[in-house]
Amino acid sequence: MNANPLILEDVAVSRGAGPVISGVRFALHPGRIVALVGPNGAGKTSLIESISGVTPNSAGRIMLGETRIDRLTRVERARTGISHIEQGRAVFPSLTVRENLSLTARTPQELKETLAHFPELEKRIDSAAGLLSGGEQQMVVLARAFAAQPQFLLIDEMSLGLAPVVFMRLLPIVSKLAEAGTGVLLVEQFTELALGIADEALVVASGTVNYQGTVEALRSDPDLLHRAYLGGDRAV
Numbered sequence: 001m002n003a004n005p006l007i008l009e010d011v012a013v014s015r016g017a018g019p020v021i022s023g024v025r026f027a028l029h030p031g032r033i034v035a036l037v038g039p040n041g042a043g044k045t046s047l048i049e050s051i052s053g054v055t056p057n058s059a060g061r062i063m064l065g066e067t068r069i070d071r072l073t074r075v076e077r078a079r080t081g082i083s084h085i086e087q088g089r090a091v092f093p094s095l096t097v098r099e100n101l102s103l104t105a106r107t108p109q110e111l112k113e114t115l116a117h118f119p120e121l122e123k124r125i126d127s128a129a130g131l132l133s134g135g136e137q138q139m140v141v142l143a144r145a146f147a148a149q150p151q152f153l154l155i156d157e158m159s160l161g162l163a164p165v166v167f168m169r170l171l172p173i174v175s176k177l178a179e180a181g182t183g184v185l186l187v188e189q190f191t192e193l194a195l196g197i198a199d200e201a202l203v204v205a206s207g208t209v210n211y212q213g214t215v216e217a218l219r220s221d222p223d224l225l226h227r228a229y230l231g232g233d234r235a236v
């Protein structure tokens, strides 16, 4: 895998009247997990969409190493190794689990290697994906991403519609992806759970980044997280 980081330089994203988030600067390195958290409407989805190309950034630059990518189409960005699991985006329900996975696992060997990490799916391999539970379907979505071995994976609210206990079983899979070299940007409403597997955190509120730094610092000072969520003055 290429070791270039994904870099955001003063990125802003506008929706209609003006920017919903601005001044975002950070680097996501291969093999690292960054948790992007903040209150509803803070602009997390808008930001993640600007990276994958679903929504254009209205200011700043997005770089992959030395190469500017924010003028590339979504498909071109996907070809550079950026994969985006969109909020609420699910499986192809009428296709079997095998067929869903074969969209990214290109050979029987790749499929076998993927399934080795998802033993629960192996049991349901010939079931229509739409018949699986919500947690199992999200596992299929992750397994599909796993098989594609993206350089960067942007995950938007993987927990949506799942009980925390089900979501907690998916988190180790995200860690495994990072261990295999993928850089992960994890947008999550279950802040504590996301911070539990992340290396770094970005807390956004009121259209700006209020905290950017290690997870340790954030977790050791609950007041810091609280202030960052409230927005207003930059906490850090």
Ligand SMILES: Nc1ncnc2c1ncn2[C@@H]1O[C@H](COP(=O)(O)OP(=O)(O)OP(=O)(O)O)[C@@H](O)[C@H]1O
Binding pocket: 015, 016, 020, 038, 039, 040, 041, 042, 043, 044, 045, 046, 047
């Ligand atoms: N397609 C759109 N058109 C106009 N405004 C939008 C659109 N999508 C989002 N917005 C607005 O942009 C702001 C940021 O929304 P966004 O979904 O990026 O936030 P978020 O942090 O992901 O929120 P949540 O946690 O609720 O998903 C919100 O005020 C929202 O109403």
